[in-house]
Amino acid sequence: xxxxxxxxxAAIMSHRSIRKFKNEKLTPSQIETIVxxxxxxxxxxxxxxxxxxxxxxxxxxxxxxxxxxxxxIEENGHLFIFxxxxxxxxxxxxxQEKQDMRMMLESSVFYQIAVTDTALAAQNAxxxxxxxxxxxxxxGSVSKDIRRLDQMLALPEYVVPLFGIAVGVPDQQPEIKxxxxxxxxxxxxxxxxxxxxxxxxEAYDHDMRHYYQTRSExxxxxxxxxxxxxxxxxxxxxxxxxxxxxxxGLNVT
Amino acid sequence: xxxxxxxxxAAIMSHRSIRKFKNEKLTPSQIETIVxxxxxxxxxxxxxxxxxxxxxxxxxxxxxxxxxxxxxIEENGHLFIFxxxxxxxxxxxxxQEKQDMRMMLESSVFYQIAVTDTALAAQNAxxxxxxxxxxxxxxGSVSKDIRRLDQMLALPEYVVPLFGIAVGVPDQQPEIKxxxxxxxxxxxxxxxxxxxxxxxxEAYDHDMRHYYQTRSExxxxxxxxxxxxxxxxxxxxxxxxxxxxxxxGLNVT
Numbered sequence: 001x002x003x004x005x006x007x008x009x010a011a012i013m014s015h016r017s018i019r020k021f022k023n024e025k026l027t028p029s030q031i032e033t034i035v036x037x038x039x040x041x042x043x044x045x046x047x048x049x050x051x052x053x054x055x056x057x058x059x060x061x062x063x064x065x066x067x068x069x070x071x072x073i074e075e076n077g078h079l080f081i082f083x084x085x086x087x088x089x090x091x092x093x094x095x096q097e098k099q100d101m102r103m104m105l106e107s108s109v110f111y112q113i114a115v116t117d118t119a120l121a122a123q124n125a126x127x128x129x130x131x132x133x134x135x136x137x138x139x140g141s142v143s144k145d146i147r148r149l150d151q152m153l154a155l156p157e158y159v160v161p162l163f164g165i166a167v168g169v170p171d172q173q174p175e176i177k178x179x180x181x182x183x184x185x186x187x188x189x190x191x192x193x194x195x196x197x198x199x200x201x202e203a204y205d206h207d208m209r210h211y212y213q214t215r216s217e218x219x220x221x222x223x224x225x226x227x228x229x230x231x232x233x234x235x236x237x238x239x240x241x242x243x244x245x246x247x248x249g250l251n252v253t
Numbered sequence: 254x255x256x257x258x259x260x261x262x263a264a265i266m267s268h269r270s271i272r273k274f275k276n277e278k279l280t281p282s283q284i285e286t287i288v289x290x291x292x293x294x295x296x297x298x299x300x301x302x303x304x305x306x307x308x309x310x311x312x313x314x315x316x317x318x319x320x321x322x323x324x325x326i327e328e329n330g331h332l333f334i335f336x337x338x339x340x341x342x343x344x345x346x347x348x349q350e351k352q353d354m355r356m357m358l359e360s361s362v363f364y365q366i367a368v369t370d371t372a373l374a375a376q377n378a379x380x381x382x383x384x385x386x387x388x389x390x391x392x393g394s395v396s397k398d399i400r401r402l403d404q405m406l407a408l409p410e411y412v413v414p415l416f417g418i419a420v421g422v423p424d425q426q427p428e429i430k431x432x433x434x435x436x437x438x439x440x441x442x443x444x445x446x447x448x449x450x451x452x453x454x455e456a457y458d459h460d461m462r463h464y465y466q467t468r469s470e471x472x473x474x475x476x477x478x479x480x481x482x483x484x485x486x487x488x489x490x491x492x493x494x495x496x497x498x499x500x501x502g503l504n505v506t
Contacts, residue, residue, distance in 0.1 A: 007260035008384035012290045012377050035439045037265045039432040041376055042391045044416075047481060048433050054441045083444075088437065089485065091451050092458065092478035100486035108504060109491040113393065115365055116415065119372030120391075123294055124265050127380070131261035138295045138373075140366065154443045162369065163297075179292040180301050184341065186288045188307045190407045191336075198344050205345065225345035228300060232342065233353035238362045242506060251361060251504070253495060 011131055016176050018135025019072045021168030026078040030132055034080070034167065037128030038121040049110075050118035051085040052125075053153050054078060055164075060152050067148065068141040077134065077168025081142060081149070082122050084114035086250070087158035102249070105158060111251035118162050125165055135170035138163050146244050157249045175215055180204055180224075201225060264384055269429050271388025272325045274421030279331040283385055287333070287420065290381030294373040302363075303371035304338040305378075306406050307331060308417075313405050320401065321394040330387065330421025334395060334402070335375050337367035339503070340411035355502070358411060364504035371415050378418055388423035391416050399497050410502045428468055433457055433477075454478060 026034075035052055043049065055061055056078075065074035073079060086105050090098055104110055122138065129136045142149055142164040149161050179185075184200035192200070205223030212220045212227075222230065245251040279287075288305055296302065308314055309331075318327035326332060339358050343351055357363055375391065382389045395402055395417040402414050432438075437453040445453070458476030465473045465480075475483070498504045 006384045008264045008380055009286065009290060011261045012293050012381060015293045015295070017295055031439075032435065033262065035435055036432075037262060039435075039438060040265050040268045042268070042270055042379065044391075044393045045481070045484070046430065046477075048438070050438070051444065052439045053444065054439065057442050060442065088433075088450060088454065089478065089481040091447055092454060092476075093482040093486075097482050097486050100488065101482065103488045104485045104491065107491045108495045108498060109396075112368055112415065112494075115368045116372040119369040120376045123373045123376035124380075126295065127261055127377075128265060131259045138297075140297045143362075156444060156447070159444060162365065177299065179289075180341075182285065182288055182292075185292060185301070185303070186284075186305045186307065189310050189313065189405075191304065191306065191409060191412060194344055194409070197341060201341065201345060224299075225342065228298075228342040229346045229350050229354065231298070232357045233346075233350050235353065235356045238357065238360045241365075242361045245361060 011127060014176065015126070015130065016174045017137040018170045018172060018174070019137050020172040021072065021076045021135065021166070022171045024077055024169045026134070026167060030134070031078055033132065034125050034128045038125040041120040041124045043117045043120070044113045047089060047113065047117060049084060049086055049089070049114040050121050051083045051088070051159060053081040053083060055081055064142060064149065064152070068144045070139060070141050072137065072166050073139060073142065073164065076166035080125065080165045080167065081153060081161050082118050082163055082165060083155065083159050083161045084111070084118045084250070085159045086110060086114050087156055090158070106249055106252040108251050108253070111245070115162060122163070122165060129167045134167050136165055136167045138165050143241070144239065146239065146241065160245060160248050160250060174217070178207060178211060264380060267429065268379070268383065269427045270390040271423045271425060271427070272390050273425040274325065274329045274388065274419070275424045277330055277422045279387070279420060283387070284331055286385065287378050287381045291374040291378040294377045296370045296373070297366045300342060300366065300370060302337060302339055302342070302367040303374050304336045304341070304412060306334045306336060308334055317395060317402065317405070321397045323392060323394050325390065325419050326392060326395065326417065329419035333378065333418045333420065334406060334414050335371050335416055335418060336408065336412050336414045337364070337371045337503070338412045339363060339367050340409055343411070359502055359505040361504050361506070364498070368415060375416070375418060382420045387420050389418055389420045391418050396494070397492065399492065399494065413498060413501050413503060427470065431460060431464055
């Protein structure tokens with residue numbers, strides 16, 4: 001591999017998502033550290049196009065946990081909802097300027113930028129939490145009933161929730177999940193041919209089948225590709241996300 | 254602030270983008286470390302929905318640098334192009350399964366997931382590079398002529414370039430840029446009213462005007478909000494991104 005080692009790499013390389021937490025709340029100082037760390041990520045044109053909402057109201061947490069059937073949305077040390085936010089950029093403008101900004105804000109380009117900014121910040125948040133001895137998991141399922149979540153958080157135009165991050169004191173120690181082989185993810189100058197790509201994934205599919213069969217929790221009998229193909233071909237309805245985004249003024253054109 | 258300190262937080266909190274590099278290539282071991290670090294980020298349903306392409310061909314780097322008028326696309330220790338990639342998930346499927354997967358892959362939900370996965374990985378890559386004593390900058394402008402970049406990299410359906418990351422030995426030491434005040438980014442339970450939000454941004458706009466006026470390079474005379482409003486109201490054409498994405502089978506429905 002290589003002869004470099006430092007604390008940052010050690011932290012990055014030992015990441016695993018934690019989905020079971022001890023009954024212990026984060027301190028205000030821990031929350032502040034995590035948010036400030038998130039803010040230090042790069043941001044396209046320094047737009048800082050995200051907002052982070054701490055969901056602390058027990059009734060709202062319970063409701064969201066029930067909607068999503070995800071117990072660690074309720075049971076954690078703190079729940080952050082990461083939102084793409086293009087609104088903050090506009091609030092100091094005049095009414096005419098706000099109208100003039102619509103064209104660019106409603107584009108898929110700016111939606112992509114806001115999602116990217118939000119995720120860059122989120123990864124810093126996860127690493128910061130882990131560096132404090134806490135565990136974290138990014139939760140996509142908060143969007144299961146995205147209109148209800150939008151309403152809970154009183155989100156205005158140009159602000160949409162992308163995912164949650166539950167943080168807390170770990171009450172489990174899952175294995176590190178093996179990633180795709182480097183040669184199936186990193187290429188030089190050109191994307192490989194489909195047959196090359198297949199070759200590079202085959203051994204991984206085999207290994208992951210073994211991993212899923214033998215890991216300590218949530219066992220199953222399928223390789224990496226097969227799990228995803230079987231899910232994706234189900235043609236599940238995707239909860240009107242496009243219409244929701246359009247209604248929020250995002251990803252329209 | 255808080256009484257916690259560790260090497261990971263120190264690294265996160267001292268981030269600044271580096272746009273001028275010494276003429277020194279990354280070693281294969283450094284490249285591998287950065288890619289493996291990127292891969293350790295969380296990924297939605299473990300889809301690992303991104304690919305990373307090292308652009309090393311000098312002619313291609315020069316061309317991309319000229320298209321984007323961005324010299325550090327050519328002059329760096331290594332240039333990574335981060336691509337959202339939903340193709341890899343599909344290659345082991347039968348032809349019928351590939352057809353059946355279209356509906357979900359073409360949705361805005363899966364596009365958002367792929368962009369998120371890619372950016373989470375990218376932030377790890379930036380931090381890993383910095384932990385090795387290197388500098389990095391995320392470059393959105395690689396998409397300026399996205400069809401040409403797509404062609405350069407021979408990207409198939411479901412694979413689109415999102416941004417580049419230039420990495421190298423720093424040849425500048427820019428100031429750390431002040432982020433939005435925490436109370437303008439982090440909220441509890443509810444997004445604030447527009448007037449609350451304005452109040453929380455005003456002092457920052459004032460401070461950033463001073464920062465932009467006095468920083469060592471690339472000075473200008475505008476606050477944070479004003480810079481963005483003046484840009485966004487220009488109604489610049491956004492290079493047919495939506496049509497490009499649709500042509501790649503992404504963000505269609």
